Amino acid sequence: MRMLAENGIATPDDLAQVVPPAARLARGPVAIAECFQNIPCDPCYHSCKQGAIKEFTDINQRPQIDFDKCNGCGTCMSRCPGLAIFVVDAAYGEQEALVKLPYEFHPLPAVGDVVTAVNRAGQAVGEARVVRVQNAQAQDRTAIIWLAVAKDLMMEVRHCKVKGVG
Ligand code: SF4
Ligand code: SF4
Incomplete structure (x- = not known):
């Protein structure tokens, strides 16, 4: 089986190996x-x-x-x-899931910001709402951004861009 496209972006076959079963996703936050x-x-x-x-x-x-x-x-x-680990919480809300992602860019988004949700290929796929920013010393310079996203985007959104920056 061919792994990882030449551009370094995970293929559906790659992802199928690491994504939790639907029943586990439905129970709440889990790392991928x-x-x-x-x-x-x-x-x-x-x-x-x-x-x-x-x-x-x-x-x-x-x-x-x-x-x-x-x-x-x-x-x-x-x-x-x-920066390869993400947490997804499919039980976050009726319409929204939570995606926690590592973020090393500046400026950091702020809680309440609506940011551009970006997929693994760097493409904008919609909008996301920042619900928490963890940037304590324990994070060792890698902040963790919590994004509320539409449920159907929870396996797509793996980065975000602050609007008006970059
Ligand atoms: S450290 Fe990572 S793998 Fe371990 S419980 Fe927390 S999220 Fe899950
Ligand atoms: S720390 Fe990150 S890059 Fe290293 S083995 Fe674990 S998931 Fe992979």
């Missing part, structure tokens, strides 16, 4: 590690206090998340140098 390269890296495993990331038997291994143990806390997200 969109980490598709075998590289020597494992801070996600060491950061998870829930033991939800299975122990690496080889540092080049890709992370495997036990979705039943993961509570969607997001601690692993700001430890991931590849």
Whole structure:
């Protein structure tokens, strides 16, 4: 099976390997590690206090998340140098889902801002509302932005742009 398109964007086959089952998504926040390269890296495993990331038997291994143990806390997200981990909460609202994403650009969006929701290919796919910005020292310079998005976009939105910037 061919993995990752030449442009580095995850293919549907890649994503099918890492997305939680629909029943788990429906229960609330859960991490998705969109980490598709075998590289020597494992801070996600060491950061998870829930033991939800299975122990690496080889540092080049890709992370495997036990979705039943993961509570969607997001601690692993700001430890991931590849900015490859996202948290999705499909149970956030009737019409909206929550997407937590790592964000290293400036200026940071502010709570209440309506930002442009962007997909993995960098394309605008709609709008999103910023509901929380986590930027404490614990985040180690990788802020975590919580976006409320239309439910049908929760598996598309993986970045955002502050309107009028860039
Ligand atoms: S979101 Fe929290 S519980 Fe889930 S894998 Fe990451 S650190 Fe572990
Ligand atoms: S920390 Fe990020 S890049 Fe490194 S193995 Fe974990 S998910 Fe992949």
